[in-house]
Amino acid sequence: MKRNMLLFYTSILMTTVLALAILIVNPPRFDLEVFFVFIFFFVLTLGAEAMPVRLPRGDGSVSVSFAIIYAYILLYGISLGVLLATVGTLSKREITGKVAWHAVVFNRAQLAVSAATAGYVFLLLGGQIGYLDLTFSNLIAITVGGFAYMFVNATLVTLYLALLEKVDFTRMWLYNIQWAIPNFAALIPLSYLIAVIYDITGVPGLILFLFPLLLARHAFQRYMDMREVYINTISSLTRALEAKDAYTYGHGDRVSFLAKKIGRKMNLSESDVEVLGYVGVLHDIGKIGVKDGILNKPGPFTGEEFREMKKHPEIGAEILKGVSFLGNGSKWVKYHHERLDGSGYPDGLIGDNIPLGARIIAVADAFDAIMSDRSYKKARGLDFAVRELEANVGTQFDGGVVAALKAVLEDPESAKQVIERKVPIDSAVMAMAATVEKGEGDSHV
Numbered sequence: 070m071k072r073n074m075l076l077f078y079t080s081i082l083m084t085t086v087l088a089l090a091i092l093i094v095n096p097p098r099f100d101l102e103v104f105f106v107f108i109f110f111f112v113l114t115l116g117a118e119a120m121p122v123r124l125p126r127g128d129g130s131v132s133v134s135f136a137i138i139y140a141y142i143l144l145y146g147i148s149l150g151v152l153l154a155t156v157g158t159l160s161k162r163e164i165t166g167k168v169a170w171h172a173v174v175f176n177r178a179q180l181a182v183s184a185a186t187a188g189y190v191f192l193l194l195g196g197q198i199g200y201l202d203l204t205f206s207n208l209i210a211i212t213v214g215g216f217a218y219m220f221v222n223a224t225l226v227t228l229y230l231a232l233l234e235k236v237d238f239t240r241m242w243l244y245n246i247q248w249a250i251p252n253f254a255a256l257i258p259l260s261y262l263i264a265v266i267y268d269i270t271g272v273p274g275l276i277l278f279l280f281p282l283l284l285a286r287h288a289f290q291r292y293m294d295m296r297e298v299y300i301n302t303i304s305s306l307t308r309a310l311e312a313k314d315a316y317t318y319g320h321g322d323r324v325s326f327l328a329k330k331i332g333r334k335m336n337l338s339e340s341d342v343e344v345l346g347y348v349g350v351l352h353d354i355g356k357i358g359v360k361d362g363i364l365n366k367p368g369p370f371t372g373e374e375f376r377e378m379k380k381h382p383e384i385g386a387e388i389l390k391g392v393s394f395l396g397n398g399s400k401w402v403k404y405h406h407e408r409l410d411g412s413g414y415p416d417g418l419i420g421d422n423i424p425l426g427a428r429i430i431a432v433a434d435a436f437d438a439i440m441s442d443r444s445y446k447k448a449r450g451l452d453f454a455v456r457e458l459e460a461n462v463g464t465q466f467d468g469g470v471v472a473a474l475k476a477v478l479e480d481p482e483s484a485k486q487v488i489e490r491k492v493p494i495d496s497a498v499m500a501m502a503a504t505v506e507k508g509e510g511d512s513h514v
């Protein structure tokens with residue numbers, strides 16, 4: 070077994086042992102009333118978990134189950150809270166075997182450890198179970214306890230994913246924490262509210278309170294769906310465009326895959342890496358505005374035809390300009406045919422004036438073109454492609470980017486994927502949620 074996988078399984082085992090130890094030290098005790106209340110919170114948590122809002126990028130999802138679990142901890146203590154976190158968060162996908170077994174085990178364990186940490190931190194800061202008065206010290210205890218949950222949850226999930234996908238832990242952790250802080254900042258007050266409303270009004274009041282929340286969730290999901298539909302629509306347009314020409318089929322996906330690998334090697338932030346993934350697929354979307362006759366022409370272009378073809382980066386940037394979550398991505402599309410010496414198009418930018426994202430796409434794009442059969446040329450091998458890129462460092466390509474590509478190709482697994490040219494279609498990878506859904510078999514990094 071490779072060292073990485075050994076570490077991976079060890080981390081699952083250690084988390085599980087820790088979770089079991091917590092349950093043994095704090096065995097949950099029930100009387101009939103406590104049992105019925107537990108069942109009520111259990112159903113609520115299952116419901117929240119069954120209706121997560123799926124994020125359009127990668128494998129993440131957000132659910133409000135944390136708010137319910139933490140409220141329950143504040144009301145009933147650590148041992149019952151840990152039990153609720155463990156059994157209440159099982160999702161349908163996990164129960165029906167769609168998630169790898171070790172992900173299911175790991176999720177149970179990491180959620181138990183997170184819930185226990187929240188409870189202990191709350192108690193340590195002077196909080197008392199069932200005491201919900203709005204005093205300053207109580208608010209501090211509740212808030213810090215909630216963020217402790219977030220910290221442990223994000224750290225363990227990141228550890229799992231970083232080991233599984235062999236990506237840099239720190240960078241992924243920072244990205245996940247950045248993403249989680251605003252979420253938990255909203256969910257911790259919600260926890261407190263749930264606890265107080267339950268304390269004052271019991272089950273009926275809590276149901277009444279949660280109903281409008283469900284409606285809000287529905288609206289949020291619709292918004293997320295729309296973003297996803299939008300990005301899928303443009304991606305399928307690109308693929309349709311590629312399908313017209315048997316030679317370029319899959320080009321966008323391969324450029325996307327490579328560009329992200331290069332971006333990670335160059336220590337770009339995870340959000341920039343994600344945008345690289347999208348821009349890789351979409352970089353030639355502007356060819357939609359170029360006449361078919363020119364697009365599919367096998368022979369060399371006339372001057373007029375070339376001028377027409379050179380419009381595609383700007384058309385593409387125009388199409389993507391309105392997509393707010395692509396950030397600078399539309400600029401990268403616009404400048405992916407610029408060259409370092411200023412002889413590229415559309416603006417003839419020189420050196421560092423060309424955005425780094427665009428310089429990365431340019432290298433990934435050229436590399437894939439050399440490695441592919443085209444109507445006017447045969448595919449060349451890996452060594453030839455690398456030599457060709459190196460020969461044009463400084464004039465056409467960025468030396469740092471080409472060096473990063475070479476480093477990517479040194480990893481035998483990436484090199485194999487590049488040579489076999491089979492890149493997963495859904496290559497936009499970034500995951501963060503309260504749970505993981507990835508197993509060994511479906512990792513795409």
Ligand SMILES: [Fe+2]
Pocket residue numbers: 352353381405406
């Ligand atoms: Fe292009």
